[in-house]
Amino acid sequence: MRKRKPWIYITVILVLGLMMLTACGINGGQKEPVTLTVWHVYGGQTDSPLNDLIEEFNKTVGAREGIKLQVTVVSNTNNIHDAVLRAAGDEPGTTGLPDMFISYPKTVLAMPDTDILVDYRDYFSDEELSAYIPAFLEEGEIDGRLVAFPVAKSTEIMFIDKTLFDRFAADTGVTLGQLDTWEGLFELSKEYYQWTDAQTPDVPGDGKAFFVHDYHFNYFQVGVESLGEDFFQGNEIAYGKAFSKVWETYADAAVQGGVWLKEGYATEPLRTGETIVSVASSASVLYYEDIVTYSDNRSEPIEVIARPVPCFENGQRLVMQRGAGFCTVKSTPERERAAAVFLKWLTEPEINVRFVTSVGYMPVTDAAFEVLPDFIGNLEDPKYRSLYEAFLETQASYEFYTVPQIPGYLELEQSFEKNVRSKLRAAFSSWQDGETNVEKLMAEALGNVKASLPK
Amino acid sequence: MANMLKELEKLLSLALDRKVTMHRKLMMYLLCLILAALGILLLLLTAIGGPLKAEPQISQVMENQLSSMSDKVSEELETYTGYGLQLSRELGQDIEDFLDEKGVSVSDLNDQPELLLEIQKMMYSELNTTIRLGRSSGVFAMVNATVNTQITGADKSRCGVYLRLINVSSNVILSPETILFRGNTEIARENGLELHNRWNMELDVEGLPGYQGLEQSETGYYWISRMSLKNTWEDVILLLVPMYTDTGEFLGVCGIELNAVHFSMEYPATASPYGSMVTVIAPVENGSLRLDQGMAGNTEGTWLDNAESLSIIERNAYYSTYRSPKCDYYGIQMPLEIPGSGGQEWAVAVLIPRESCDQYILRNKACIMGVILGFTLIMIVFAWLLSKKFVRPILESFQDIREGQQTAHGNYRFAELEELCRWLEKKGKSPEAADLPPNMVELFEHFAGNVKTLTPAEYNIFQYYMNGYEVAQIPTAACISMSTVKKHNGNIYRKLEISSNDELMMYLDLFRRCDCIEKLQRDEMADASETETGKQMN
Numbered sequence: 001m002r003k004r005k006p007w008i009y010i011t012v013i014l015v016l017g018l019m020m021l022t023a024c025g026i027n028g029g030q031k032e033p034v035t036l037t038v039w040h041v042y043g044g045q046t047d048s049p050l051n052d053l054i055e056e057f058n059k060t061v062g063a064r065e066g067i068k069l070q071v072t073v074v075s076n077t078n079n080i081h082d083a084v085l086r087a088a089g090d091e092p093g094t095t096g097l098p099d100m101f102i103s104y105p106k107t108v109l110a111m112p113d114t115d116i117l118v119d120y121r122d123y124f125s126d127e128e129l130s131a132y133i134p135a136f137l138e139e140g141e142i143d144g145r146l147v148a149f150p151v152a153k154s155t156e157i158m159f160i161d162k163t164l165f166d167r168f169a170a171d172t173g174v175t176l177g178q179l180d181t182w183e184g185l186f187e188l189s190k191e192y193y194q195w196t197d198a199q200t201p202d203v204p205g206d207g208k209a210f211f212v213h214d215y216h217f218n219y220f221q222v223g224v225e226s227l228g229e230d231f232f233q234g235n236e237i238a239y240g241k242a243f244s245k246v247w248e249t250y251a252d253a254a255v256q257g258g259v260w261l262k263e264g265y266a267t268e269p270l271r272t273g274e275t276i277v278s279v280a281s282s283a284s285v286l287y288y289e290d291i292v293t294y295s296d297n298r299s300e301p302i303e304v305i306a307r308p309v310p311c312f313e314n315g316q317r318l319v320m321q322r323g324a325g326f327c328t329v330k331s332t333p334e335r336e337r338a339a340a341v342f343l344k345w346l347t348e349p350e351i352n353v354r355f356v357t358s359v360g361y362m363p364v365t366d367a368a369f370e371v372l373p374d375f376i377g378n379l380e381d382p383k384y385r386s387l388y389e390a391f392l393e394t395q396a397s398y399e400f401y402t403v404p405q406i407p408g409y410l411e412l413e414q415s416f417e418k419n420v421r422s423k424l425r426a427a428f429s430s431w432q433d434g435e436t437n438v439e440k441l442m443a444e445a446l447g448n449v450k451a452s453l454p455k
Numbered sequence: 456m457a458n459m460l461k462e463l464e465k466l467l468s469l470a471l472d473r474k475v476t477m478h479r480k481l482m483m484y485l486l487c488l489i490l491a492a493l494g495i496l497l498l499l500l501t502a503i504g505g506p507l508k509a510e511p512q513i514s515q516v517m518e519n520q521l522s523s524m525s526d527k528v529s530e531e532l533e534t535y536t537g538y539g540l541q542l543s544r545e546l547g548q549d550i551e552d553f554l555d556e557k558g559v560s561v562s563d564l565n566d567q568p569e570l571l572l573e574i575q576k577m578m579y580s581e582l583n584t585t586i587r588l589g590r591s592s593g594v595f596a597m598v599n600a601t602v603n604t605q606i607t608g609a610d611k612s613r614c615g616v617y618l619r620l621i622n623v624s625s626n627v628i629l630s631p632e633t634i635l636f637r638g639n640t641e642i643a644r645e646n647g648l649e650l651h652n653r654w655n656m657e658l659d660v661e662g663l664p665g666y667q668g669l670e671q672s673e674t675g676y677y678w679i680s681r682m683s684l685k686n687t688w689e690d691v692i693l694l695l696v697p698m699y700t701d702t703g704e705f706l707g708v709c710g711i712e713l714n715a716v717h718f719s720m721e722y723p724a725t726a727s728p729y730g731s732m733v734t735v736i737a738p739v740e741n742g743s744l745r746l747d748q749g750m751a752g753n754t755e756g757t758w759l760d761n762a763e764s765l766s767i768i769e770r771n772a773y774y775s776t777y778r779s780p781k782c783d784y785y786g787i788q789m790p791l792e793i794p795g796s797g798g799q800e801w802a803v804a805v806l807i808p809r810e811s812c813d814q815y816i817l818r819n820k821a822c823i824m825g826v827i828l829g830f831t832l833i834m835i836v837f838a839w840l841l842s843k844k845f846v847r848p849i850l851e852s853f854q855d856i857r858e859g860q861q862t863a864h865g866n867y868r869f870a871e872l873e874e875l876c877r878w879l880e881k882k883g884k885s886p887e888a889a890d891l892p893p894n895m896v897e898l899f900e901h902f903a904g905n906v907k908t909l910t911p912a913e914y915n916i917f918q919y920y921m922n923g924y925e926v927a928q929i930p931t932a933a934c935i936s937m938s939t940v941k942k943h944n945g946n947i948y949r950k951l952e953i954s955s956n957d958e959l960m961m962y963l964d965l966f967r968r969c970d971c972i973e974k975l976q977r978d979e980m981a982d983a984s985e986t987e988t989g990k991q992m993n
Contacts, residue, residue: 032730032731032756032757032808032811033756033757033758035753035754035755035756043688047686047687047688048688051688063758068754068755068758070719070753070754070755071688072623072716072719072720073622073623073716074688075621075622076652079621079622079632080622082622082632083622095720262644263644263647264643264649264650265649265650267652268640268649268650268654271650271654272640286652287652289653293655293656295568295639295640295656296568296602296603297601297602297603297606297612297656297657298603298606299606
């Protein structure tokens, strides 16, 4: 009888074993996506351009890499700031932090534990990071860890309802050039109040404010620094000569009705025709509509233009740099890597410029700045074109000021903002009621502000 | 310990040395074959979708999820409806009282900003309470009047208040922050609210299907399918509840908003071995699930897009297959008892991406088939090895027996073979010449020597006797006469020293029994030559 070799049997058994193992381990096809939740500010409650880009990412790179981003909150930085702190503090009823959220360094600093955030240096090589503008990266560093990744940066810009301004100018002979300095702007503010009050002679004291500032605290901070003095002394405000100058110029107009002192964003009174000039983040361009709606529900088309922010006559040309960064909450390496993939995609030059020009921001890499002029030329909306012209002018002739990272900054900012508005509102009310000594009202208001700030 | 091990070793070797019966081995062989056959049967059943298929399990999981989600959705929508109806009653009463107090009708409110502002303040108070109690993402109310009838689009513009949560993800906190989406700015400033980035003073009824019907005749409340809030990124479905006076005059509409983000957060995707399970609610139109008009829960782990319409392309006994432009889903649905605008019917459904589900089914099937196939093949290999190990020795033993090479006692592996051989040996054993008594040997040799003295003719006759012939048969067989036979018989008796035919027969029988008959055989060739020589001489 012919003998068979034993290795044949061994091979057969091994093949069978292998078949069984492979049968249990089949895992082909497109994998299920890693889904990341996102809170961001690019678009506020409006139809968000970043949402459209996220949709594009999901359909292209995301589909390829198995990553899906899901936007669950689009709001303004204040609301996201509150939501982040509530979620980070595990307050009852909160749903917890999303995988990615937009935040200013001040928000990150106020979080109970910043170690819950990813250090992007774990997912970006030094070579990759060298493509970004160093100052933007520095702003996102907390305790040596890169936790807020820059995707867009903004600065403060002056927006003007040119339609209503022209009406005012036609009557009074004022010019846009007067808005180059704070002194000129606040003089016009007082004049505008008088002019609007005079429009309805039968209703006394119904003049309108001319100017609204999004962050009064920024005005004072940048103003004082531009006059060559430090705004902060340790963790407190240094009330020096420069502060007095900045205060007096501003308070003089505010007490006499030229400045909008109610709560809310600068865009709100411009939309209702209650002011005609604002200084706000360049990003607020998205929220200015091309119509103004009056209290009787009449609406009127308007032209909104942008200019660099005013500066003091003898002061340095200084402007606040703004713009939050993307924070990623630590989870699994797979999810963290997915977040980095998205951020790398969003900051690719072409994508980044497309993104920032749709939301009124500046790009974050040198390569993106190189392609920016081409994009500006193609912008169809005159409001956006005007904004980017003002951007380029600001970039060419202004120094940028970055908020210092000091403990208690946030509390001081919020308290200052609230108190300056309310104390000056009270002073304005007194002025309306017949108090003619403006200097006295200004001094009282400043005293009240100082007394109400945290020590 | 060492002793114990040795004892065990002995016991084991004894057990292994035990003779195995062929019956038992055959049973093992057949058992392997039966198991292999069973494996093949299961393989076939699995391949064609037999009792081991995953579909019933998937269906069971989906049914559990659907039951739980359906209860939750129904409860939430009923709660909103309850709050909506309560809001309608209270606000309707407030507005009616206000109109009575001012002595005006609803239509008189047109172009009356002060009166409308007062109504908005009443509305804000009720709406603020409702949004906080009802935990919805937004609430609204409007009267059937506008602040300025002279402007373009005034016929579609209605004065009212629309409050929304700033952050829908915080709807569960004690005091959620709200934002003014529609309404007079005075309402916002008095109550410290922010204006929505896309704020407008009044509500536009153009986007509210069925509103005109409410205005014209008394009809009930209903839910509007999903719509995008103009100029925002958010999608909502709205509950519209009409407000009437006691006399049936139409006052306006109030309602509750269910936000897509809120729905997504309230109904998270559930991970299952078959893929992510997503809950959706949507109007049903011609058998299709209009997800583009409904709401999807969290779609984590899937590529489901809520801008899709899902049509059922196949139903099996367990679930349906839904097709969207991008991909297919397995799912089940059940009716959702909510009134839709224009009698629209709604359903709640649970969906799992087909791809991940199919992968699971395939994986499951492949795994089971792999195991069964492996088992079957292993059984076949075992059967083959058994046949080789146990049947082949049998054949070899047979061969040995056939060839007469008997193995030593006890070397057979099967008890039956060993027993058989022993029996054969015993049966076939004949007395050897060496075993005969000495006088018998002498007698045999003497007789054989006498046989050698027979002439060929006599030996020829003797051979007939050896072959069992009778005397009477020999003349015919040898073609000689009886007298010749008798003559040869006489010579044979004399030469063999016997006296009768009976004595001759007794000798021959004795030789046969002692297995010595060959001693009486002559060399035939020698005989032939001897015969030839005799003839020549003659």
